[in-house]
Amino acid sequence: EAQxxxxxxxxxxxxxxxxxxxxxQNMNHEYMSWYRQDPxxxxxxxxxxxxVEVTDKGDVPEGYKVSRKEKRNFPLILESPSPNQTSLYFxxxxxxxxxxxxxxxxxxxxxxxx
Amino acid sequence: xxxxxxxxxxxxxxEGENLVLNCSFTDSAIYNLQWFRQDPGKGLTxxxxxxxxxxxxxxxxxxxxxxxxxxxxTLYIAASQPGDSATYLCAVGFTQGGSEKLVFGKGxxxxxxx
Numbered sequence: 001e002a003q004x005x006x007x008x009x010x011x012x013x014x015x016x017x018x019x020x021x022x023x024x025q026n027m028n029h030e031y032m033s034w035y036r037q038d039p040x041x042x043x044x045x046x047x048x049x050x051x052v053e054v055t056d057k058g059d060v061p062e063g064y065k066v067s068r069k070e071k072r073n074f075p076l077i078l079e080s081p082s083p084n085q086t087s088l089y090f091x092x093x094x095x096x097x098x099x100x101x102x103x104x105x106x107x108x109x110x111x112x113x114x
Numbered sequence: 115x116x117x118x119x120x121x122x123x124x125x126x127x128x129e130g131e132n133l134v135l136n137c138s139f140t141d142s143a144i145y146n147l148q149w150f151r152q153d154p155g156k157g158l159t160x161x162x163x164x165x166x167x168x169x170x171x172x173x174x175x176x177x178x179x180x181x182x183x184x185x186x187x188t189l190y191i192a193a194s195q196p197g198d199s200a201t202y203l204c205a206v207g208f209t210q211g212g213s214e215k216l217v218f219g220k221g222x223x224x225x226x227x228x
């Protein structure tokens with residue numbers, strides 16, 4: 001089954017404790033991205049990657065890191081989480097580039113930073 | 115800067131009614147427009163993708179139209195059912211400074227009452 005998977009689905013952590021949210025797709029998509037969704041603010045792009053070893057900042061990259069060492073995986077890293085990073089996070093992938101491809105979303109990761 | 119607006123923010127209709135959801139965008143230089151459905155606390159499910167060269171797309175009871183010149187798209191839902199209750203999001207894909215971008219509206223929360 002074609003899908004985007006994220007882990008963990010739920011995470012409660014404390015300020016400053018490094019964490020990684022994994023994202024994996026099995027559709028051989030080139031384009032992958034991370035979004036956060038907050039009430040009243042909608043979905044905002046954090047980082048995206050157009051191919052292996054090619055990543056770029058989205059609209060709200062502060063406090064986040066990403067890497068793209070393999071085509072299928074695109075982990076999101078929070079080196080020192082803070083309470084303002086409490087949010088619902090989504091990973092997405094598509095054929096080619098975002099401009100031409102249908103976006104497929106993962107199920108989301110609900111993160112709470114205390 | 116590309117901005118996407120969805121009006122109304124919320125809509126409540128009786129079962130069986132036909133309805134239209136609206137999406138507008140400020141810059142007509144887009145590659146595509148995509149409509150998504152999101153159930154509470156869940157991920158996004160792609161409903162319809164309209165390429166910039168297309169005027170509409172249909173899937174079952176759903177019909178999406180695109181008017182690039184006026185910066186508008188509509189999602190028409192025929193014979194609405196309680197199972198259609200969800201938040202509907204539109205997103206436009208475009209290039210900016212050589213990067214591929216996807217910008218979302220904040221969504222319309224639809225409630226279909228039995």
